[in-house]
Amino acid sequence: MNAFVRAVGRGGLFALAVLRASRPTPGFLAELVREIYKIGARSLPIIAVGGAFVGLSVILLGYRALDTYGASDQVSVMLGLGLYRELAPVLTALLFIGRAGSSIAAELGLMRATDQITALGLMAIDPVAKVVAPRFWAAVICVPLLTGFFISFAILAGWFEAVHVIGLDDGTFWQAMKDAVDLGDDFLGAFLKAGVFGAIAALVASYVGFHSEPTIEGTSVATTRAVVNASLLVLMFNFVLSALMFR
């Protein structure tokens, strides 16, 4: 119990240190652009493909379930609400953790193992400001944007499946979704969630990388821990946020 509370405290202090170290200096902005490219733009293919296949399978599942009640033309409601409220933020965050979180942890772990972080400190450069803050803000910016890509690819793939494979009506598909998805509740809620998940993913990954054992093994342990802990935290926070936002 004691150890758990202390771990939470260390995480909170680390988050505070990251926020305090974030200043929009030219060096920080240049680093931020590089990180957005590395963890955001380069994650686009996996998000697009992942989203498209999620859209396809949600339509298959929804058609099977709703057809029982003769309501198969409402399948786009299930797709839209399911994506915005739960699936898109969570799955985007999980894919992002697998692709970018692991690389953040490995990168920082290797910097720790090769004493680069200590060297930055010796040169009176705050290592948190130099290597952690840009990655944190890049994740907070990129995960909502990637969620947008996820949703659009899922809806396009779902539309293709529903209208051109199953043969539902095109107009009903779009109109039912438009009527069901609320711009304030569902749309903005999805991106709020995604921002929180981006922050969680980046904080956990950089924390375990930053504080890893300075050995080769320590780096691999940090990578594993980043993926496991960040994924679990995202799933838990998703439930809490859903319970708070969508009553």
Place this chain on the structure above:
Amino acid sequence: MSIRGPRLEFAVGAFLLLAMATLLVLAMASTNGRFSLGADRTYPLQARFTGIGQLRASGPVKIGGVTIGRVADIQVDPKRYDAVVTLAIDDRYRDLPADTTAGIFTSGLLGEAFVGLQPGGDPDVLKPGDEIAFTQPAVDLLQLVGKYMFSAGADKPGNDAATGGAGNGDTPAISEESRP
């Protein structure tokens, strides 16, 4: 890092612009485009019902099938024990006639419950906060079916044979026993 300088900036710029465009298109193509009817753009009306069925807060209020507002609140009157439903009606529909009737209906057999308004012809209009005088409670379909089944035999005892012949022989018998 494989690319640097201007090409990196171009890649990031393209990513951000594409993402913004995607969000804009998504917001327009797949949502209802409103943040919910804001409190300042609606006015309240009240209606009393003896039963509200499956009506829930934030359910739609419709005239002729078109949504013109939301159910803001549902309370029970602590004295008269009927349900007081507060409706938030869009400000564009301010001049509803004073003899407008309100009813609770269900869209389809399994659909959501909504409040349907039927405007009358009174030249006086309902002011914000007014109560709709003429209301019609929700119809409970199952209760209706039950009543019909059990009263069919009880009302016309002479007709038992015909009802039984329709294929449900024990229904009239039960209703006979349940009579005092």
